[in-house]
Amino acid sequence: QKEVEQDPGPLSVPEGAIVSLNCTYSNSAFQYFMWYRQYSRKGPELLMYTYSSGNKEDGRFTAQVDKSSKYISLFIRDSQPSDSATYLCAMATGRRALTFGSGTRLQVQP
Amino acid sequence: DVKVTQSSRYLVKRTGEKVFLECVQDMDHENMFWYRQDPGLGLRLIYFSYDVKMKEKGDIPEGYSVSREKKERFSLILESASTNQTSMYLCASRSSVSNTGELFFGEGSRLTVL
Numbered sequence: 001q002k003e004v005e006q007d008p009g010p011l012s013v014p015e016g017a018i019v020s021l022n023c024t025y026s027n028s029a030f031q032y033f034m035w036y037r038q039y040s041r042k043g044p045e046l047l048m049y050t051y052s053s054g055n056k057e058d059g060r061f062t063a064q065v066d067k068s069s070k071y072i073s074l075f076i077r078d079s080q081p082s083d084s085a086t087y088l089c090a091m092a093t094g095r096r097a098l099t100f101g102s103g104t105r106l107q108v109q110p
Numbered sequence: 111d112v113k114v115t116q117s118s119r120y121l122v123k124r125t126g127e128k129v130f131l132e133c134v135q136d137m138d139h140e141n142m143f144w145y146r147q148d149p150g151l152g153l154r155l156i157y158f159s160y161d162v163k164m165k166e167k168g169d170i171p172e173g174y175s176v177s178r179e180k181k182e183r184f185s186l187i188l189e190s191a192s193t194n195q196t197s198m199y200l201c202a203s204r205s206s207v208s209n210t211g212e213l214f215f216g217e218g219s220r221l222t223v224l
Contacts, residue, residue: 008150032211043114043200043215044153088152092211097143097168102152 003027006089006101014109019076023089023101026070030091030099033065035074038086038103047087048074079108113137114216116201122222129188131219133201140206142184143213144168144176147198156199159184160206191223 006023013019021035032051036044048063050056050072056063062075072091076083089101117132135142140161145153145168155168157176165176173195177185184203188195198220202213 004152006152034210034212041217043202043217044213045215046210046212049210049212097155097158098211098213099155100145100153102150 001026002102003099004089004091004101007104008102010105010107012107012109013079015079015081017079017108019074019079019083019106019108021074021076021087021089021104021106023072024070025072025091027091027093027099028067028070029093031094032092033063033072034090034098035061035063036088036090036100038088040085044088076106079106081108081110084108114201114203114214116199116216116219118219119217120220120222122224123191124224125192127191127223129191129221129223131186131188131199131201131221133184133186133216134182135184135201135203135214136182137203137205137214138181139203139214140181141204142178143202143204144174144184144186145200145202146170147200147218153200156186191221193223195221196223197221 035048037047038044053067060077064073086103088103090098114135143158144156159178175187201216
């Protein structure tokens with residue numbers, strides 16, 4: 001079993017839709033939770049960062065962490081064609097290297 | 111603007127060849143990482159380095175080695191390339207004092223081994 005599970009998609013939605021992306025994990029020691037966005041033929045870039053449980057909002061993006069369920073989510077409101085990318089969840093214990101999910105490919109149709 | 115540069119975007123090599131993938135960062139970061147990215151498997155950690163001349167194995171180090179002689183440069187070496195090493199290779203760096211532990215990635219090196 002992988003430490004971090006993520007549905008690979010692809011996920012196709014119309015412009016303006018609310019998008020929900022999710023990851024589950026098995027290592028209860030994870031404390032740092034991140035979402036990276038990766039455009040085609042580019043390296044991943046940090047989108048959202050959360051420490052421990054709770055919600056964090058940044059513009060159209062909201063990250064949620066539920067440590068009791070070992071479940072994290074990324075919500076995108078009013079999705080735009082420019083949001084079309086692969087979204088990778090990532091998590092870490094302390095200062096160790098990040099463990100990534102396999103990524104969900106999102107396509108927002110104009 | 112922070113930058114991680116991978117010297118080769120696309121490489122084609124033959125089975126058994128020695129392959130060098132170079133990565134340079136200009137952010138004075140202590141930590142550097144090599145991941146490979148494959149469809150359905152996501153990013154898997156090959157090796158990482160907390161500082162100059164230091165290296166630690168990641169989750170899939172077999173068939174790879176690394177070199178970190180200078181702080182800004184982290185090289186990944188495939189001693190004898192095999193077809194199952196065909197992949198996208200991503201280098202990343204991180205400040206050891208970062209509050210978020212954010213990794214900064216290069217644009218990747220796509221390696222094909224024939």
